[in-house]
Amino acid sequence: MVTKGELIYEGKAKKLFAADHPDRVIQYFKDDATAFNAQKRGTIVGKGVVNNKVSERLFRLLEEGGVPTHFIERLSDREMLTKRVVIVPIEVVVRNIVAGSLAKRLGLKEGDTIDPPLVEFYYKNDALGDPLITDDHVRLLKLATPAVVRDLKDLALKANRILTPFFKERKMLLVDFKLEFGVYHNKLILADEISPDTCRFWDMATGESMDKDRFRKDLGKVEEAYQEVLRRVCGTEAG
Numbered sequence: 001m002v003t004k005g006e007l008i009y010e011g012k013a014k015k016l017f018a019a020d021h022p023d024r025v026i027q028y029f030k031d032d033a034t035a036f037n038a039q040k041r042g043t044i045v046g047k048g049v050v051n052n053k054v055s056e057r058l059f060r061l062l063e064e065g066g067v068p069t070h071f072i073e074r075l076s077d078r079e080m081l082t083k084r085v086v087i088v089p090i091e092v093v094v095r096n097i098v099a100g101s102l103a104k105r106l107g108l109k110e111g112d113t114i115d116p117p118l119v120e121f122y123y124k125n126d127a128l129g130d131p132l133i134t135d136d137h138v139r140l141l142k143l144a145t146p147a148v149v150r151d152l153k154d155l156a157l158k159a160n161r162i163l164t165p166f167f168k169e170r171k172m173l174l175v176d177f178k179l180e181f182g183v184y185h186n187k188l189i190l191a192d193e194i195s196p197d198t199c200r201f202w203d204m205a206t207g208e209s210m211d212k213d214r215f216r217k218d219l220g221k222v223e224e225a226y227q228e229v230l231r232r233v234c235g236t237e238a239g
Contacts, residue, residue: 002026002081013051013197019081023184024072027052027080029193035216044215049077050226051195054233056080058163058194065162067155068189070182085182085191089143091122091130092156095176096164099200100213102176105132111207117160119153124180151188152181159190167201170232172210175200196229 004026005018015028029048034041052074059071070082095102095118102118103110121138122130138144144152156179167174177199180192192198201210210229214222 002075004079013048014193019084023084025082025084026075027082027193029078029080033197033212033215033222035212040216042215044226045223047197047223047226050230051193051197052078052080054195054230055193057234058166059190061166062159062162062190062194065158067159067162068187070184070189070191082191083182083184083189085184085189087124087180087182087191088148088152088188089124090133090138090152090181091124092152092179092181093120093122093176094118094156094160094179095120096160097173097175097202099175117157119156121149121152122178148188155179155181155188155190163194168204171204172229172232173202173204175202196226201229 003020005020007015008018008025009016012034013030013032015030017026017028019026029052031043031045031047032041033044033047056071056074059069063069063071070085072081072083074080095114098108098112098114099110102108121133121135123133123137123141123143124130133141135149138149139146159179160174163177164174177194179190179194179198181188182191196211199211200213202208203210209219210225214220214225
């Protein structure tokens with residue numbers, strides 16, 4: 001039995017609590033939803049349960065494929081025990097299909113395949129709106145060493161090679177996704193979550209969005225989309 005301690009940090013989607021071991025924390029997944037750097041706020045009923053269970057399944061899959069993660073065990077519907085990491089302040093985005101900000105920035109046609117996949121870095125800084133940055137910006141800001149930058153790209157692309165066929169088997173296109181990494185005992189590992197909050201999924205048959213874009217764009221049936229992802233990924237539904 002893991003004992004939950006004091007609240008360490010509360011973010012937009014999760015709370016972090018101390019655990020009964022200094023190297024571990026408990027992640028609590030909330031139903032709060034935000035978009036456009038928290039300019040849009042709302043609630044997606046059951047989102048926390050979905051994201052916790054989907055993240056567990058995907059972390060286990062990645063661990064089996066050789067991608068180290070912070071996952072230890074799921075404690076309850078909304079709580080996950082993880083390793084306590086120092087987060088690298090770089091969001092790593094892998095893009096397989098043109099969508100979202102990439103289409104707007106570069107005038108590319110949404111839906112076009114990107115081959116090979118594109119890796120982008122964003123500076124994890126809410127005050128600045130998480131701006132897109134290059135390897136040179138990483139060096140300028142002293143966010144990570146060149147070796148860590150290479151490892152971030154390598155691990156992100158390795159995760160993509162594992163996740164893309166997994167979702168295809170479930171009739172889902174992994175359009176793009178955001179990863180966050182942390183350092184645990186001098187080792188770079190995958191952290192945060194992998195869920196409809198951090199991934200862009202399209203149904204292979206209909207092309208319909210199955211992720212937080214439904215909240216961002218007011219497409220409706222947001223809860224239903226999250227439940228469908230849970231069903232396809234885990235074979236269950238959230239209560």
